[in-house]
Amino acid sequence: MRADASRRAGFVCLTSMKLAFIEHALATATGIALSMLTVTASSKAATNHLQYTPAPPDNPLKGFVAYPGPKSDFPHSLVWNYLPLRSLMTGLTNFDWGPLEAELDNAAIQGRQFIPRFYLDFPGHPTGIPRFLIDAGLKVYTWTNYNNDPFPPGVCNTPDYENPMLRAALTNFIAALGARYDKDPRLAYVPMGLLGLWGEWHNSPRNDLFASKTVQTEVMDAYKAAFKYTRILARYPAGSNDPTYAENASRNLGYHDDSFAWATMHTGRPQDAWFFQTRLQNAGAVDKWRGHPIGGEVRPEVWNCLWDDPTCAPAGQEFARCATNLHVTWLANHGVFKNILPPDKLQRALAGARLLGYEFHVPWVAVDEAFADAPLRVSWAVTNSGIAPFYYDWPLELGAFNTNKMLVASWLTNSKLLAIQPGAPERVMEHKIPSLNLPPGDYFLTLRVVHPLKNGKPLRFANATQDQHGPGWLTLCPLHVAARPKLGAEFVAPDRLRLTIYNDAPGLWWLESSADLFTWNPVCTNVPPALILHISEGRRFFRLLRQG
Numbered sequence: 001m002r003a004d005a006s007r008r009a010g011f012v013c014l015t016s017m018k019l020a021f022i023e024h025a026l027a028t029a030t031g032i033a034l035s036m037l038t039v040t041a042s043s044k045a046a047t048n049h050l051q052y053t054p055a056p057p058d059n060p061l062k063g064f065v066a067y068p069g070p071k072s073d074f075p076h077s078l079v080w081n082y083l084p085l086r087s088l089m090t091g092l093t094n095f096d097w098g099p100l101e102a103e104l105d106n107a108a109i110q111g112r113q114f115i116p117r118f119y120l121d122f123p124g125h126p127t128g129i130p131r132f133l134i135d136a137g138l139k140v141y142t143w144t145n146y147n148n149d150p151f152p153p154g155v156c157n158t159p160d161y162e163n164p165m166l167r168a169a170l171t172n173f174i175a176a177l178g179a180r181y182d183k184d185p186r187l188a189y190v191p192m193g194l195l196g197l198w199g200e201w202h203n204s205p206r207n208d209l210f211a212s213k214t215v216q217t218e219v220m221d222a223y224k225a226a227f228k229y230t231r232i233l234a235r236y237p238a239g240s241n242d243p244t245y246a247e248n249a250s251r252n253l254g255y256h257d258d259s260f261a262w263a264t265m266h267t268g269r270p271q272d273a274w275f276f277q278t279r280l281q282n283a284g285a286v287d288k289w290r291g292h293p294i295g296g297e298v299r300p301e302v303w304n305c306l307w308d309d310p311t312c313a314p315a316g317q318e319f320a321r322c323a324t325n326l327h328v329t330w331l332a333n334h335g336v337f338k339n340i341l342p343p344d345k346l347q348r349a350l351a352g353a354r355l356l357g358y359e360f361h362v363p364w365v366a367v368d369e370a371f372a373d374a375p376l377r378v379s380w381a382v383t384n385s386g387i388a389p390f391y392y393d394w395p396l397e398l399g400a401f402n403t404n405k406m407l408v409a410s411w412l413t414n415s416k417l418l419a420i421q422p423g424a425p426e427r428v429m430e431h432k433i434p435s436l437n438l439p440p441g442d443y444f445l446t447l448r449v450v451h452p453l454k455n456g457k458p459l460r461f462a463n464a465t466q467d468q469h470g471p472g473w474l475t476l477c478p479l480h481v482a483a484r485p486k487l488g489a490e491f492v493a494p495d496r497l498r499l500t501i502y503n504d505a506p507g508l509w510w511l512e513s514s515a516d517l518f519t520w521n522p523v524c525t526n527v528p529p530a531l532i533l534h535i536s537e538g539r540r541f542f543r544l545l546r547q548g
Helices: 098-109 131-135 164-181 213-226 276-283 319-326 343-355
Strands: 023-027 033-037 046-049 063-066 078-084 089-091 113-119 140-145 154-159 189-191 231-234 254-260 294-298 330-332 364-367 376-384 395-402 407-416 427-433 441-449 474-482 486-493 496-502 509-514 521-524 530-535 541-546
Touching: 046 474, 063 343, 078 098, 089 131, 098 113, 113 189, 131 164, 164 213, 213 231, 254 276, 276 319, 319 343, 364 441, 364 474, 395 427, 407 427
Parallel strands: 033 541, 063 078, 063 330, 078 113, 189 231, 231 254, 254 294, 294 330
Antiparallel strands: 023 033, 046 364, 140 154, 364 376, 376 427, 395 407, 395 441, 441 474, 486 496, 496 530, 509 521, 509 541
């Protein structure tokens, strides 16, 4: 018999029991091959049901976004700031990333992630146009914006967006930005910005100065080429027949509504045709949220009174109505950060932040009987009780904590939370640990989402046992790891092998053998503390089974 005759391309479960296999192939000089399978079995995996409790409002990549220098400690995982292109670009192909690095590092130190808004024209602020473009003769239109409520009128410096050098500068900047920062864990989302007042892709009321569809398309194409992972967002949804904006409904991007809870919901009035939901409907993009994030900014007019009872949001534009209908994930909301809210308003604001985005719950976990040096199969389910999916492919990891709340082992899985739709049936996940490699004893099986930012705020599940044994870890169930019979083998003659089983494991065990892995015959139905077999047959398989 050839020495490799017993090597199989994997093993399958041959009975209704849960089996785990370890294969050993031994060959003598005379060509005898022996494969031994050590098997643990139980008739049914143990299932543990977990209790729901609301998830925190500052889970990563969702909730309210803080502006720089917040005055309150309102919980949040995202920060935001405006960045003039002038501060980042010193030549057509020359960049100073220092200001952006400072923002990213400041957020990361706090365990938070950053959302930038790049701009050229900010009413009432110094120009964001890079100096080298002005020195090269770029035409700039200076005018006063009186449509700046609730802020005072502001002087605007609007560039000639059709200028070839400016267009080259914009696409060069986007390409360099993506090359350096795509998939940077400090970066949460990237609104496209750059065009229009505040980088919001409009120039109201001087719409005649806004960029043409050709320039808009160049900017969108540059973002598409530069960013393959980090999510990009556009301000205004646009279909192919939009009179102002280049089509973007078919593009791989989300949207941000920067007049949230003010001009969000469709009203049917002609003068409100620019409202966010109306534009979504006209663009045929009402379901874009299923695969692309929806963000935005709470309109400044309601910052101070959105959480009053009753709210000051216009009728039909109430916060919860807008959030649930548009499936919003994040919102810049200076109102909850610029002052400490009184208790009643704080509770309403916290409920608003918690409402946004995803909320994941693990309703049950099923675990096979665990043995110290054996494989272990774990199954669990995840539901999304939020209003939007999770848009990144962060992996899940299983862990084992001892009774002293110390993590003693962890196993990265291939499971992810990406695109689990709210209200959809539970998604069942499974992972097989090749070998526990844990001493017999009592442990707790746990689960976490691996944040790419090492000190990032952990994604916490909506479960009562979240953080019970370790920050960021969901405790799934107790895990008792047992010992089991040990097998030893040695050659006692050129044509014979002695197989020894040392059984100090609890329970009733029996031994079976097979020549083909399909037909099994009993050898011993109650394995004693020590069993010695002398084997002279080639290609023989053995399995140990525990009654249970």
